[in-house]
Amino acid sequence: MNQKSRAGIAIRAGLMILCIMLFSAETPAVAGDTLNYRLKWLFNTSVAGDIIADTGGFFKKAGLDVSVNEGGAGKNAIKELELGYANFGVASADQVIRALEKGADVVVLAQLFQVNPMQWIYRSDQPEIRELSDLKGRHIGVTFGGNDETIMNTLLAKAGFTSKDVRISSVRFDFTPFLKKEVDVWPVYRNSQGVILEERLAAEGEQVKFFNPADYGVAFVANSVVTSGTMLKKHPETVKAFMTALLSAWEFAVDPANEPQVLAQIKKKDKGTKNNIRQKQLKATRPLIKPDKGTKIGIIDVGAWQQTERIMIQEKQIVAPVDVTSRLVGPKK
Amino acid sequence: MLFRRIYQFLIVYCLGVTGLLAIKYATGLSNYVIPDLTLLFDTARRMLTGYFFDVLNTLSVTVLGQMVSIFMAFFVGIIGRKSSWLGSFIKVMAYNIQAYPIVALAPIIFILMGDGFLSRLLIASMICYFPLLLSVLGIMASPIKDIEHFYIATGRMRWQLEVKIRAFENLNKLTTVIAGSATLAMAGTIVAEFIAADQGVGYSIRIALYQSDLARILVALFSIGIIISVYQGILETVGEQIKTKWFAPKGGELL
Numbered sequence: 317m318n319q320k321s322r323a324g325i326a327i328r329a330g331l332m333i334l335c336i337m338l339f340s341a342e343t344p345a346v347a348g349d350t351l352n353y354r355l356k357w358l359f360n361t362s363v364a365g366d367i368i369a370d371t372g373g374f375f376k377k378a379g380l381d382v383s384v385n386e387g388g389a390g391k392n393a394i395k396e397l398e399l400g401y402a403n404f405g406v407a408s409a410d411q412v413i414r415a416l417e418k419g420a421d422v423v424v425l426a427q428l429f430q431v432n433p434m435q436w437i438y439r440s441d442q443p444e445i446r447e448l449s450d451l452k453g454r455h456i457g458v459t460f461g462g463n464d465e466t467i468m469n470t471l472l473a474k475a476g477f478t479s480k481d482v483r484i485s486s487v488r489f490d491f492t493p494f495l496k497k498e499v500d501v502w503p504v505y506r507n508s509q510g511v512i513l514e515e516r517l518a519a520e521g522e523q524v525k526f527f528n529p530a531d532y533g534v535a536f537v538a539n540s541v542v543t544s545g546t547m548l549k550k551h552p553e554t555v556k557a558f559m560t561a562l563l564s565a566w567e568f569a570v571d572p573a574n575e576p577q578v579l580a581q582i583k584k585k586d587k588g589t590k591n592n593i594r595q596k597q598l599k600a601t602r603p604l605i606k607p608d609k610g611t612k613i614g615i616i617d618v619g620a621w622q623q624t625e626r627i628m629i630q631e632k633q634i635v636a637p638v639d640v641t642s643r644l645v646g647p648k649k
Numbered sequence: 650m651l652f653r654r655i656y657q658f659l660i661v662y663c664l665g666v667t668g669l670l671a672i673k674y675a676t677g678l679s680n681y682v683i684p685d686l687t688l689l690f691d692t693a694r695r696m697l698t699g700y701f702f703d704v705l706n707t708l709s710v711t712v713l714g715q716m717v718s719i720f721m722a723f724f725v726g727i728i729g730r731k732s733s734w735l736g737s738f739i740k741v742m743a744y745n746i747q748a749y750p751i752v753a754l755a756p757i758i759f760i761l762m763g764d765g766f767l768s769r770l771l772i773a774s775m776i777c778y779f780p781l782l783l784s785v786l787g788i789m790a791s792p793i794k795d796i797e798h799f800y801i802a803t804g805r806m807r808w809q810l811e812v813k814i815r816a817f818e819n820l821n822k823l824t825t826v827i828a829g830s831a832t833l834a835m836a837g838t839i840v841a842e843f844i845a846a847d848q849g850v851g852y853s854i855r856i857a858l859y860q861s862d863l864a865r866i867l868v869a870l871f872s873i874g875i876i877i878s879v880y881q882g883i884l885e886t887v888g889e890q891i892k893t894k895w896f897a898p899k900g901g902e903l904l
Contacts, residue, residue: 392861395682414860418680418688460847461856486847492760633860 351382351558354393354402356539358386359585361597362433362508364578365566365605365613366406371581372568378561380554394422397544404547404558409537409624409640410463416638421545424621425559426614426646428566429538431530431604434464435506437513440523442500448475448532457487457499464503466631467529467536473630474532491516501527507600511593535620536627541646548645559646563614570602570613616648651882658878662871669867684864692864693871700872703850707838708876710766710849714773715834718781719827721774726785727812740786747779752840759845769841769849776837777830784826788819817895824888828881835877 355363366384369375375382385402387393393405394415406428407415415422436456438445445451448471458465464487472482485499491513494502504510506526514524529536541562548555569578579594586594606613618641625640627633666689673683680688729739755772762768789812796814800806816823842851850869857865 390858395861398678398682411861414862415679415681418684420679420681459859460852461859486764488759488764488845490756490760 349381351380351404351554352396352402353382353384353558354391354396354405355385355387356391356393356406356408358388359582360508360589361582361586361594361601362505363406364569364582364598364601365428365562367581367585368569368578369562369565371584372565372577374561374565374568375558378557380557380561382558393542394420397422397542397547404541404543406539407542408463408539409621410466410628410633412540412542412643413625413628413634413638413640416640416643417634417636422542423545423548423643423645424540424542424616425548425555426541426563427537427616427621428540428614429604430607430611430615430617431528432467432536432538433506433508433510433601433604434467434536434538435504435510435529436464436468436501436527437494437504437510437524438501438527439497439517440525444525445501445527448472451475451501452477452481453483455483455485455498455500457485457494457502459487459503462503463536463538466627466633467534468503469631470534470536470627471529471532474534507597507604511596511600515593515596534627535617535623537617537620537624540616541614545643559614566605566613570606572602612647614646616644616646618644618648651879651886654878654882654885655875658874662874666867680864681861682863684867688864689867692862693868696865696868697872700850700853700869701876703848703853703869704872704876707835707842707849707851707873708880710769710773710838711831711834712880714770714838715777715827715831717770717774718778718830718834721778722781722785725782726789727808729786730789730812730815732790736790740790743779743782743786747783751775751779751837752844755841755844764845764847769838769846772841773834773837776840777834780833781826781830784822788822789815791815793818820888820892820895824885824892828884828888831881831884832877835873835880839873 353366355366357363359367370382370384387406392411393402393407394411396402397405398420404425407422412422412424438454443450445454451472452475456468458468468484472478485493487493487499487503491502491509493499494513495516502513504513504526506528510526517524541559543555568574575595575598579591579598582594582598583591589597621640621644625634625637629635629637669683670686672678673685684692725739725743729736729743751772754775758768758771762771793814796818797806797811800810800814838849839851839854842849843855844851846852850873854866854869857863857869
């Protein structure tokens with residue numbers, strides 16, 4: 317073997333080792349080391365409890381060093397758990413179910429949203445949607461491939477409608493088609509985009525209403541806190557401490573008595589939103605996290621998870637059942 | 650030329666997938682992070698036909714966008730070749746505008762023009778246009794002194810002749826740039842579809858991303874790669890034929 321080919325083999329072996337090290341590097345998960353918590357979306361009022369857990373010192377008090385990281389369009393907490401980049405994360409139910417179908421080792425520790433913030437906004441001067449049959453003939457926006465498409469398809473099937481009974485349009489990142497009245501019913505996150513749109517239209521003298529699928533029996537679960545099965549098995553005390561701190565922070569965040577402190581902390585992370593909008597967003601977030609005084613924050617609604625799995629099978633989002641209930645390890649309803 | 654492009658793509662694609670599979674098995678990742686071959690083939694069986702038509706849809710916009718940008722690049726390049734104030738102004742403007750990321754303008758285009766055909770065409774043309782323009786400007790502004798001197802000295806030089814001489818002498822470069830710009834036009838169209846359109850393969854990739862489905866993305870990339878290879882191969886073959894025709898004097902042998 318000459319020197320050139322030996323050097324080639326050495327380079328290839330080096331690259332392979334580097335590759336394996338890069339992807340197999342597990343982030344530390346024991347007390348004293350930094351834990352990574354990957355959110356689903358950017359810092360905003362919707363993640364008030366997560367922000368407070370960090371900046372309000374809840375994690376610190378529990379003896380944990382946690383790095384709370386923003387999510388975003390290309391971020392996926394479950395993949396990061398598997399790749400070792402995160403120890404905890406926030407994922408929607410459909411992400412969890414899809415991951416389970418493909419063999420991911422993920423468990424659900426708490427269900428943050430008791431009511432899915434994914435709702436539809438429409439103008440008050442249009443006929444009110446009291447029954448599902450009132451959707452007939454409407455021009456409805458959906459994000460093809462998104463949760464809202466699955467939810468809307470379920471609602472339409474429940475109403476006995478076919479694609480001819482309504483007009484469906486693809487939704488993109490900006491609200492222009494809704495603002496220009498090209499689309500009547502537009503999907504929004506009730507506590508973030510919903511508040512912004514409501515304000516913008518109010519400025520134009522228009523009032524809005526929201527159409528909540530949960531009112532018509534479709535309880536599609538939204539964001540939940542997840543970790544890997546391995547993490548839960550190897551470090552149950554760390555998981556327990558993390559969840560206790562996080563849920564206490566959420567209790568603090570949704571308590572109206574703490575509003576000024578909470579808004580001040582959110583402002584540090586979400587500088588681009590106006591104060592009055594943040595306040596309204598927090599007000600809209602409270603009933604989604606804690607619909608009534610008796611509800612324990614983070615409690616897992618097993619029935620809703622089962623329904624979400626059924627819907628995903630009906631909508632051919634997954635091929636076979638995944639028995640999601642076996643992966644719900646947090647406190648249940 | 651055509652088959653070589655396809656072989657090259659297949660080698661690169663297979664190497665990429667092999668690399669992913671190596672990482673998957675070396676680190677024990679589930680199919681959610683990196684799909685195995687079974688899942689990949691199953692996804693291909695279900696999605697490939699649909700993606701093939703999506704890519705054709707994208708390609709139709711790409712071809713049109715590329716034609717628009719070639720026309721624009723030659724038009725501006727020919728005007729800007731002179732060392733007059735107009736030529737210098739056009740050159741400076743072209744260099745400065747191309748520094749601005751077109752993708753950043755895409756959302757504004759979609760807000761103003763909606764998510765239909767025109768937005769996709771405009772973004773594809775813009776992304777493809779500037780690199781083309783810079784090459785055409787460079788070629789057209791560089792005199793071929795040995796040849797041009799003869800026509801200038803004999804008083805027979807016209808602008809059409811000047812353009813022909815410079816194009817002829819740089820035919821290899823022009824063919825390569827035009828074939829290469831096909832990839833840019835395709836990328837531009839896909840970016841446009843990814844941001845906001847409601848059809849084409851970029852839109853399909855966006856849906857697959859929403860669902861964190863890497864298998865679908867890999868199948869979509871395969872469709873894109875095969876079709877763009879064929880398209881580039883055709884462009885290069887046409888370029889070769891034009892070269893052969895130009896180099897061969899009428900009724901004579903190749904020089």
